[in-house]
Amino acid sequence: MYSEINLDKIDTASALPAEEPARQYYFMAKCREWVRDFEQKNGHLPRACVVNMGCQMNARDSEKLRGILRKIGYAETDSEEADFVIYNTCTVRENANLKVYGRLGVLHGYKKKNPHMKIALCGCMMQEPSVVEKLKKSYRFVDLIFGTHNIFRFAELLFTAFLSDRIVIDIWKETDQIVEDLPVERKYPFKSGVNIMFGCNNFCSYCIVPYVRGRERSREAKDILQEIERLVKDGVSEIMLLGQNVNSYGKNLSDPMTFAQLLQEVEKIEGLERIRFMTSHPKDLSEELIQVMAGSRKICRHLHLPLQSGSTGILKAMNRRYTKEQYVELAGKIKKAIPDIALTTDIIVGFPGETEEDFQETLDVVRTVRYDSAFTFIYSRRTGTPAAAMEDQVPEDVVKNRFDRLLKEVQDISREMAERFTGTQQTVLVEEPNRQMDGYVTGRLSNNHVVHLPGDASLIGKFVNIRLEECRGFYYMGRPV
Numbered sequence: 235m236y237s238e239i240n241l242d243k244i245d246t247a248s249a250l251p252a253e254e255p256a257r258q259y260y261f262m263a264k265c266r267e268w269v270r271d272f273e274q275k276n277g278h279l280p281r282a283c284v285v286n287m288g289c290q291m292n293a294r295d296s297e298k299l300r301g302i303l304r305k306i307g308y309a310e311t312d313s314e315e316a317d318f319v320i321y322n323t324c325t326v327r328e329n330a331n332l333k334v335y336g337r338l339g340v341l342h343g344y345k346k347k348n349p350h351m352k353i354a355l356c357g358c359m360m361q362e363p364s365v366v367e368k369l370k371k372s373y374r375f376v377d378l379i380f381g382t383h384n385i386f387r388f389a390e391l392l393f394t395a396f397l398s399d400r401i402v403i404d405i406w407k408e409t410d411q412i413v414e415d416l417p418v419e420r421k422y423p424f425k426s427g428v429n430i431m432f433g434c435n436n437f438c439s440y441c442i443v444p445y446v447r448g449r450e451r452s453r454e455a456k457d458i459l460q461e462i463e464r465l466v467k468d469g470v471s472e473i474m475l476l477g478q479n480v481n482s483y484g485k486n487l488s489d490p491m492t493f494a495q496l497l498q499e500v501e502k503i504e505g506l507e508r509i510r511f512m513t514s515h516p517k518d519l520s521e522e523l524i525q526v527m528a529g530s531r532k533i534c535r536h537l538h539l540p541l542q543s544g545s546t547g548i549l550k551a552m553n554r555r556y557t558k559e560q561y562v563e564l565a566g567k568i569k570k571a572i573p574d575i576a577l578t579t580d581i582i583v584g585f586p587g588e589t590e591e592d593f594q595e596t597l598d599v600v601r602t603v604r605y606d607s608a609f610t611f612i613y614s615r616r617t618g619t620p621a622a623a624m625e626d627q628v629p630e631d632v633v634k635n636r637f638d639r640l641l642k643e644v645q646d647i648s649r650e651m652a653e654r655f656t657g658t659q660q661t662v663l664v665e666e667p668n669r670q671m672d673g674y675v676t677g678r679l680s681n682n683h684v685v686h687l688p689g690d691a692s693l694i695g696k697f698v699n700i701r702l703e704e705c706r707g708f709y710y711m712g713r714p715v
């Protein structure tokens with residue numbers, strides 16, 4: 235297994251391997267020599283700070299960046315006053331981009347004080363040509379820029395940046411390559427994300443993801459299962475299967491397989507206790523998946539099912555390919571088959587052309603389905619997407635007003651929904667010490683609800699049977715039983 239390789243055994247004077255991941259391990263060995271040299275000259279290891287700005291997919295990518303940095307000998311720090319800082323960016327909403335530009339200004343100040351400092355940018359925002367143009371013109375202090383498709387080449391790009399005093403830029407438009415077996419540094423020892431597919435083919439008309447993450451590519455089931463088996467051996471008991479649209483997993487494999495079939499294989503892995511997944515597109519959620527979930531002991535009682543809008547007209551303009559009625563029927567079917575399931579969702583307000591009637595349809599779905607929680611977003615106009623060119627963009631004050639009304643409705647319902655579990659016995663996976671209350675720890679239930687319970691750090695990573703004593707809005711207070 236490559237990720238356990240001793241870099242010192244790689245002969246960096248020999249020819250560069252053509253195959254992956256051997257090529258990247260060769261560059262990791264080269265980087266390691268550079269790191270040793272740095273340590274000798276400066277009396278300390280170089281410190282690296284990896285900043286994750288995006289979704290769970292980005293978080294998993296950040297763990298891969300950390301894994302490589304650790305392998306080559308960097309010390310990790312949370313402070314951005316470091317020798318190497320990398321922002322793993324998001325670009326789903328315009329705000330995310332603005333934040334990056336703001337923070338880069340601060341980094342420039344640090345770099346002026348520390349001549350060794352290298353600044354790198356990667357992730358979805360870098361896949362936008364206009365962003366790279368702007369960085370090249372006005373942010374010349376950045377050392378390295380790469381995108382989502384060639385993140386597996388991080389070691390090679392880092393080494394190139396070490397040797398260069400000019401900005402190194404490598405953005406790929408597409409790739410069909412999936413490189414397995416690179417180092418990963420997990421944030422939590424007991425839980426982990428696992429990519430099952432990359433990219434998205436749906437082209438929802440507001441969404442930039444298909445343009446920055448490319449076409450759908452599924453990993454081979456055997457690679458996924460092998461990765462999970464290794465994780466379990468390494469102490470992981472909960473995994474989150476990751477993909478932009480997990481319900482279309484396996485369609486493009488040479489030996490096609492459904493997501494529900496993959497789940498059944500994952501379920502068989504001994505020692506694995508909990509299986510989560512993210513994200514499901516309602517149009518592809520199969521009857522087979524509902525049945526597998528209902529019959530499973532390990533699949534968590536939580537389903538994130540993005541609604542986006544409750545108006546069939548708006549859904550059509552969004553290219554979501556389901557109607558209000560189909561969505562509501564699907565949600566009902568799921569709740570009937572799995573009564574203790576927690577349903578969560580994403581909703582966008584202010585999509586072009588959205589009228590008050592359309593908005594009322596969204597509120598109607600929210601009241602009918604009764605979500606355990608919902609992420610609500612103000613529509614953000616993303617250049618390059620079909621919706622950006624649509625007429626009837628909704629005025630800001632109207633959107634804000636709808637957003638506030640939606641948020642109130644969603645929160646009121648979440649609170650009422652949470653109450654239904656008060657008094658029940660549940661199992662919690664303890665995740666971390668409680669930051670506010672001494673002598674307490676915090677964990678999650680199968681349905682993803684947060685629970686605080688008395689305990690100390692020795693419980694972290696353990697499953698504890700508890701009674702939910704009190705619901706305080708969005709979390710519970712529990713007591714071990």
Ligand code: 5AD
Pocket residue numbers: 326327440441442540542580581582611612613614615616
């Ligand atoms: N504006 C607002 N929200 C968006 N999302 C995706 N694109 C946009 C956009 N242009 C939201 C969707 C998606 C979530 C991850 O982000 O609700 O489900």
Ligand code: SF4
Pocket residue numbers: 434435436437438441442443444478479515
């Ligand atoms: Fe974006 Fe739609 Fe793909 Fe989700 S399914 S990533 S919202 S295009």
